[in-house]
Amino acid sequence: MSLNNTNDYRMVVSADAKARSLFAARPYLAGEAIYPMDYWSEETMPMHVTNHSCDANASFNEVGILTALRDIAAGEEITFNYLQNATPASPWNFECLCGAANCVIWVDAAANEKSSA
Numbered sequence: 001m002s003l004n005n006t007n008d009y010r011m012v013v014s015a016d017a018k019a020r021s022l023f024a025a026r027p028y029l030a031g032e033a034i035y036p037m038d039y040w041s042e043e044t045m046p047m048h049v050t051n052h053s054c055d056a057n058a059s060f061n062e063v064g065i066l067t068a069l070r071d072i073a074a075g076e077e078i079t080f081n082y083l084q085n086a087t088p089a090s091p092w093n094f095e096c097l098c099g100a101a102n103c104v105i106w107v108d109a110a111a112n113e114k115s116s117a
């Protein structure tokens with residue numbers, strides 16, 4: 001599979017449980033844009049390989065640009081919180097492996113939708 005790597009990030013396919021991940025290829029400052037959301041994400045696009053974290057270092061802003069929430073070092077994995085950035089096309093429901101102190105353990109977008117409605 002050929003991935004669209006850039007000077008900004010690289011997509012890594014590994015054999016562990018997460019399988020695919022997005023890593024910063026350079027440092028990002030808090031507030032810096034990383035990539036725009038693409039609802040029609042294809043396998044080779046960065047959004048497709050960006051993992052969820054309950055303690056994410058990036059988030060989509062109001063115009064759909066993934067933006068660094070804090071400084072991100074080169075080589076650090078880029079993550080966003082799927083529950084905060086739920087899309088109708090992505091009914092997330094999986095066990096979370098992020099290991100953050102505030103981890104929700106199970107990412108269930110449908111249940112999250114109901115509890116916040």
Ligand SMILES: [Zn+2]
Binds near residue numbers: 055
């Ligand atoms: Zn988690």
